[in-house]
Amino acid sequence: MKMKTLLAAGCAAMMATAGLADDHKVKVGMITTLSGGGAGLGIDVRDGFLLAAKMAGNDNLEIVVEDDQRKPDIAVQLADKMIQSEKVDVLTGIIWSNLAMAVVPAATAQGKFYLSPNAGPSVLAGKGCHPNYFNVAWQNDNLHEAAGGYANSAGFKNSFILAPNYPAGQDALTGYKRIYEGELAGEVFTKLGQKDYASEIAQIRASDADSVYFFLPGGMGISFLKQYADSGLDLPVVGPAFSFDQGILQAVGDAAMGVKNTSQWNKDIDNEANKAFVEAFQAEYGRLPSLYASQGYDTANLLLSAMGKADVSDAEAFRAALKEADFDSTRGDFAFDSNNHPIQDIYVREVIKEGEVYTNKIIGTALEDHSNVYVEDCKM
Amino acid sequence: MTAILFIEQVLNGLQFGVMLFLMAAGLTLVFGVMGLINLAHGSLYMVGAFAAAAVAGATGSFLLALVAALAAAAAAGAIVELVVIRRLYDRDHLDQVLATFALILIFSEGTRWVFGSFPLFLDIPDYLSGPVTLPGGIEYPLYRLTIICTGLVIAAGLFWLISRTRLGVRIRAGESDREMIAALGVDISKLYTVVFALGAALAGLAGAMVGAIQSVQVGMGEPVLILAFVVIVIGGIGSIKGALIGAILVGLTDTLGGLLLPELFKLFMEASAASTTGSALASMLIYILMACVLIWKPQGLFGGQA
Numbered sequence: 001m002k003m004k005t006l007l008a009a010g011c012a013a014m015m016a017t018a019g020l021a022d023d024h025k026v027k028v029g030m031i032t033t034l035s036g037g038g039a040g041l042g043i044d045v046r047d048g049f050l051l052a053a054k055m056a057g058n059d060n061l062e063i064v065v066e067d068d069q070r071k072p073d074i075a076v077q078l079a080d081k082m083i084q085s086e087k088v089d090v091l092t093g094i095i096w097s098n099l100a101m102a103v104v105p106a107a108t109a110q111g112k113f114y115l116s117p118n119a120g121p122s123v124l125a126g127k128g129c130h131p132n133y134f135n136v137a138w139q140n141d142n143l144h145e146a147a148g149g150y151a152n153s154a155g156f157k158n159s160f161i162l163a164p165n166y167p168a169g170q171d172a173l174t175g176y177k178r179i180y181e182g183e184l185a186g187e188v189f190t191k192l193g194q195k196d197y198a199s200e201i202a203q204i205r206a207s208d209a210d211s212v213y214f215f216l217p218g219g220m221g222i223s224f225l226k227q228y229a230d231s232g233l234d235l236p237v238v239g240p241a242f243s244f245d246q247g248i249l250q251a252v253g254d255a256a257m258g259v260k261n262t263s264q265w266n267k268d269i270d271n272e273a274n275k276a277f278v279e280a281f282q283a284e285y286g287r288l289p290s291l292y293a294s295q296g297y298d299t300a301n302l303l304l305s306a307m308g309k310a311d312v313s314d315a316e317a318f319r320a321a322l323k324e325a326d327f328d329s330t331r332g333d334f335a336f337d338s339n340n341h342p343i344q345d346i347y348v349r350e351v352i353k354e355g356e357v358y359t360n361k362i363i364g365t366a367l368e369d370h371s372n373v374y375v376e377d378c379k380m
Numbered sequence: 381m382t383a384i385l386f387i388e389q390v391l392n393g394l395q396f397g398v399m400l401f402l403m404a405a406g407l408t409l410v411f412g413v414m415g416l417i418n419l420a421h422g423s424l425y426m427v428g429a430f431a432a433a434a435v436a437g438a439t440g441s442f443l444l445a446l447v448a449a450l451a452a453a454a455a456a457g458a459i460v461e462l463v464v465i466r467r468l469y470d471r472d473h474l475d476q477v478l479a480t481f482a483l484i485l486i487f488s489e490g491t492r493w494v495f496g497s498f499p500l501f502l503d504i505p506d507y508l509s510g511p512v513t514l515p516g517g518i519e520y521p522l523y524r525l526t527i528i529c530t531g532l533v534i535a536a537g538l539f540w541l542i543s544r545t546r547l548g549v550r551i552r553a554g555e556s557d558r559e560m561i562a563a564l565g566v567d568i569s570k571l572y573t574v575v576f577a578l579g580a581a582l583a584g585l586a587g588a589m590v591g592a593i594q595s596v597q598v599g600m601g602e603p604v605l606i607l608a609f610v611v612i613v614i615g616g617i618g619s620i621k622g623a624l625i626g627a628i629l630v631g632l633t634d635t636l637g638g639l640l641l642p643e644l645f646k647l648f649m650e651a652s653a654a655s656t657t658g659s660a661l662a663s664m665l666i667y668i669l670m671a672c673v674l675i676w677k678p679q680g681l682f683g684g685q686a
Contacts, residue, residue, distance in 0.1 A: 035492065040499075187652055189655055189656055193603055195595070198388075198395065198396075198524065199392050199639055202389055205385075205388075219499060219594070222597075223595050226594070230510065230593065231511060248498070251499035252501075
């Protein structure tokens with residue numbers, strides 16, 4: 001399914017702003033997942049990005065959106081097409097780390113800018129970092145490290161941890177263990193895409209764990225939480241925000257109530273940019289934004305801030321403008337570390353119910369001004 | 381590892397196997413009777429789950445949701461048979477695979493179009509939620525026990541249907557010689573539609589029952605479909621008995637393998653590496669089982685005369 005949105009939001013009055021290098025258009029190619037199982041994430045990133053573009057009303061921003069169907073080969077084809085025939089200046093949009101690994105190194109090597117609204121594989125933060133690659137979301141380990149930090153402060157001494165057996169899953173457990181100081185009651189790798197966790201739940205029951213940490217994105221997390229709630233186990237559960245985003249929570253229902261999860265964003269972070277974003281998103285799309293939508297929105301605003309300062313054809317200046325990260329992030333404080341990955345606070349959220357809608361509320365800060373451990377490996 | 385954990389895992393394996401049987405039964409009937417490879421069987425599983433989620437959301441009744449799942453999947457199956465599948469019986473398997481693969485794409489995008497990209501909510505009804513204590517002090521979720529019982533009852537019903545009723549006689553006759561029973565005056569095309577709808581209904585029921593403890597989302601049927609194919613290959617294509625034994629064998633192998641292999645590797649490896657290697661090998665285990673069965677019995681366990 002081809003989806004192509006050409007967006008040139010009309011608002012001529014805004015032309016006068018800044019007055020710098022405004023004659024030069026910036027063409028953005030967004031490759032994201034809009035069909036198949038993981039489509040919810042891509043749709044949120046896209047909607048957040050387009051919302052920011054619309055609110056800015058900047059005529060010089062042209063956006064092309066294409067669906068990668070969560071397939072690395074299709075993402076690579078789309079990137080080639082966007083670079084060669086669409087002549088985009090900036091690429092963005094990829095959700096999954098394996099797709100990012102397939103597209104980003106080639107794109108940055110051709111002198112294009114890549115702004116990541118979601119995936120942050122460790123390679124791109126460390127040895128494979130590139131001056132034209134900016135991650136606006138998080139390094140993959142971050143939310144897991146935050147969960148480890150939360151486990152320490154909550155006094156957990158014996159965690160049972162589980163994740164799917166694939167690179168991001170192994171990174172997740174490594175990230176948790178990097179910060180977590182207690183013992184492990186068990187460490188289990190499940191099959192990627194597994195939907196039945198009866199076996200793992202029985203192992204948790206048989207262990208003497210005092211808490212459970214899991215990284216099971218998407219449908220896997222829905223299944224786990226429902227089955228866990230039904231098993232009669234009542235150990236505290238902690239997970240990263242990926243299993244508790246706004247799109248998923250409604251499908252989990254009561255089983256998620258009270259669960260603590262870690263995120264760099266939530267709709268109740270108290271700052272002007274976030275309030276404006278949450279309101280505008282609801283007005284535009286009629287649903288609550290997820291963290292993915294906030295990442296898409298921040299990515300677009302970062303780009304717009306750089307466009308106001310420099311011309312994209314002057315790569316050196318544009319790169320410097322991006323690096324300044326001079327935009328109002330929905331997360332509040334936001335800065336890039338030397339490897340172009342965010343330094344930001346990561347919060348602990350709790351799942352609550354507002355009226356009929358399940359959502360999250362911030363209950364504390366897990367890690368303040370957190371960067372990532374790969375900074376030293378990045379030589380650029 | 382305790383005996384309680386082991387018994388609980390055996391029950392889990394049984395429950396998984398019984399669900400696989402509901403999927404595999406339809407698949408093996410369709411293949412056995414009509415000689416058709418139906419890749420879209422997983423889509424019917426998804427249709428059942430979505431119908432159940434929609435009806436449960438509107439009425440709040442889980443029983444009505446199950447009825448809706450059966451009805452919607454059977455109707456979808458019958459329509460698909462009449463419109464598409466009917467044209468494929470005389471074609472070779474490659475055409476069938478292509479056409480039914482196209483059906484998967486149509487069903488997936490169609491469902492996304494109607495219900496959106498986000499997973500739907502379908503939960504266990506209150507009266508079936510929570511654990512029960514079994515003899516020996518095993519705490520086991522009531523809903524999973526219900527699944528095991530429902531599946532076994534349906535299996536018994538299917539055996540009765542195939543071996544004791546007129547429809548069953550026709551199905552068996554259709555399996556062994558379809559030209560002959562057509563010559564004897566049986567309306568073969570109606571029989572095909574009925575068999576297809578029956579298989580679809582079973583898949584839809586499985587989708588709805590599993591959807592309540594897993595997630596109801598687009599693409600949920602395909603992973604199960606692959607396992608169902610493994611089951612019918614192990615059991616012998618066309619055999620309901622083979623499907624039942626194969627499903628339970630696959631369920632137990634998968635569940636117990638995931639538990640025992642990492643434990644086994646821990647005897648001579650460091651814990652973290654053992655769980656990575658053990659679980660990687662465990663996910664291959666059912667395919668190894670399939671290969672072994674095929675070496676020993678190339679037609680599958682109960683594969684007959686073909």
